[in-house]
Amino acid sequence: MVVRPLTLNLWFTLLVAALLFSGCKGELGEKNNPIRIFVVPSQGADRSEAAAKKLAAHLEAATDLKFTVSVPQNYIDLVVAVGNEEADLLFMNDMSYLLANDKYGASAAFAVERADGDDSYRGMIFTRTDTGINSLEDLEGKTIGIVDVYSASGYILPAMLLREKGVSPGKLERAGEHDLVVKEVYSKGVDAGFSYTHDDDTMGQDDARARMKDVMPDVFEVTKVLAVTTAVPSEPVVFGAHVPSAVREKVSEALADYASSEEGRTVLMELNEITGLHPVTDKDYDPVRKALLGLGEEIDTKVEGGGLLELRQKVRAAPIPPLGD
Numbered sequence: 079m080v081v082r083p084l085t086l087n088l089w090f091t092l093l094v095a096a097l098l099f100s101g102c103k104g105e106l107g108e109k110n111n112p113i114r115i116f117v118v119p120s121q122g123a124d125r126s127e128a129a130a131k132k133l134a135a136h137l138e139a140a141t142d143l144k145f146t147v148s149v150p151q152n153y154i155d156l157v158v159a160v161g162n163e164e165a166d167l168l169f170m171n172d173m174s175y176l177l178a179n180d181k182y183g184a185s186a187a188f189a190v191e192r193a194d195g196d197d198s199y200r201g202m203i204f205t206r207t208d209t210g211i212n213s214l215e216d217l218e219g220k221t222i223g224i225v226d227v228y229s230a231s232g233y234i235l236p237a238m239l240l241r242e243k244g245v246s247p248g249k250l251e252r253a254g255e256h257d258l259v260v261k262e263v264y265s266k267g268v269d270a271g272f273s274y275t276h277d278d279d280t281m282g283q284d285d286a287r288a289r290m291k292d293v294m295p296d297v298f299e300v301t302k303v304l305a306v307t308t309a310v311p312s313e314p315v316v317f318g319a320h321v322p323s324a325v326r327e328k329v330s331e332a333l334a335d336y337a338s339s340e341e342g343r344t345v346l347m348e349l350n351e352i353t354g355l356h357p358v359t360d361k362d363y364d365p366v367r368k369a370l371l372g373l374g375e376e377i378d379t380k381v382e383g384g385g386l387l388e389l390r391q392k393v394r395a396a397p398i399p400p401l402g403d
Contacts, residue, residue, distance in 0.1 A: 106166065106325055107143030113321075113329065116148050116156050116165040117349065118226075122257055123149055129349035136342070140332040143325070151254055153228035160184050160318045167329060168316045169350065172230040172366050175314045179360060183319035186363065187330050188337075189312045190346075191354035193284070196276050201235030201307040202285055205270040206263060206300055214240060214305055219248040223259045223268035230366075231274035232256060235307035256286040263301060264294055275306055289351070310366040313350075314358060 104111040115134055119126035127149045134145035148165070150156060153174040159165035161182040169190075170178065178184035191197050205211045211220070217240065225232025240247070253259045256273045263271040275285035280303040287297045315333070317326050336342035337355040346352035 106322060107141070109144050112144035112146045113137075113166045113325070114146050114148060114159075114164065116150060116159055116168045118153055118156065118169070118171070119149050119151070119255060122255060123151075126349060129345050132345045133336070133349065136336055136345070137329060137332050140336070141328050143328070153226050157181070157228075160316070163318060163320045166318050166321050168318075169313065170316050171228065171313045172310055172363065173228045173234055175316055176363065176367055177228070178316065179363075184316050185319065186314035186316050186358050186360055187326070188315040188333070188355040189358045189362065190315065190350070190352045191312065191356060192276055192351060193353055195354065197312045197356065198276075198309040199231055199312060200275050200278070200309050201231040201239070202273055202275040202277075202280075202303050203236045203239070203270060203305045204263060204273065204285075204287070204301055204303045206266065207302050208300070209269055211270060211304070214243045214245055217245050217247055217270055217304075219246070220269035221249045221251060222247045223251050223253050223262040223271040225253060225256055225259055225273065227252075229272075230310055231307075232259065232272050235310065236272040236305075239305060239307050257289055260287050260290045260294075260297065260301075264290070264297055270304070275303070277303075277306060278309070280304065280306060311358075311363060314363065315355065 107113050115130055117126050117130045127147060130147040130149065134147050137143070137145050145167075148159070150159070153171055154177075156165060156168050156170055156174050157178045160168060160178050168178075168184070175184065175186060179186075189197055192199070203214065203217070211217060224236075227233050251262065251268050253262055253271075259271040259273050262268045273286035275282065277284050282303075283298055285303070287294075287301060290297055317329075334355060334357075337346060337352075343353060346355075
């Protein structure tokens with residue numbers, strides 16, 4: 079007869095413990111539940127992480143909220159993280175944002191600005207001057223260095239351009255960073271590369287190669303741009319759908335103020351060559367959504383060999399799908 083009260087007492091104890099445990103995480107932004115900033119290291123992992131930590135430190139001082147920083151290597155990891163509510167504030171690229179918005183309701187708060195207030199960018203296809211490659215058609219069967227399959231400038235836009243021309247490279251080599259694509263092309267590790275540019279023709283030098291000029295002084299002399307793509311809106315700064323509106327508003331205000339300060343501009347430049355931020359909504363990305371995806375198509379299947387999000391959720395490893403047929 080003593081079993082019953084002991085069982086009830088045990089259940090009561092377990093229930094109280096469960097309630098206490100569930101509540102120990104705290105509100106988002108508290109010490110035991112910090113706001114998680116995610117950044118893909120387009121400037122190199124060490125530099126991007128250092129800049130992100132400076133940003134986090136300022137936001138903590140400005141908001142009295144707590145922040146942490148993560149620097150995953152793939153754009154798709156940002157989508158997985160926000161879908162699992164493991165990331166709260168993310169510096170995304172266009173394709174990862176479109177996927178995160180479509181699948182998980184993430185929303186853009188700002189778009190980044192580059193030099194001279196530039197709020198758009200293009201993809202470019204470039205090669206060395208001594209490869210004998212002089213046109214897009216010459217890339218048939220060649221090896222191409224790409225950033226990531228969910229990079230708009232480092233894969234999607236140039237790939238679409240080649241498909242329009244009926245060109246099928248033989249192999250893709252994922253570099254993970256724009257700097258590394260430039261390095262691979264420069265060192266003859268690949269025949270050509272996909273990366274970003276802010277120029278609207280092939281003669282400009284406001285592109286990924288400029289970041290490597292200190293270590294490759296002759297990079298503009300030994301490489302050339304074969305083609306540039308159409309322009310798309312600059313990358314968004316994104317909040318997960320799970321972030322409370324009060325937290326979003328407080329962080330957004332602090333982030334906007336910081337971006338307009340001298341210190342903030344320096345840190346954001348170190349983070350990803352960002353010179354400013356301007357407010358946006360999801361509708362601002364409708365042009366790129368329509369241009370890249372087409373009506374009625376699933377975002378995750380737009381990339382050839384799609385369904386990478388589901389695969390990434392399961393094994394945390396996204397393969398590079400083939401560019402050709």
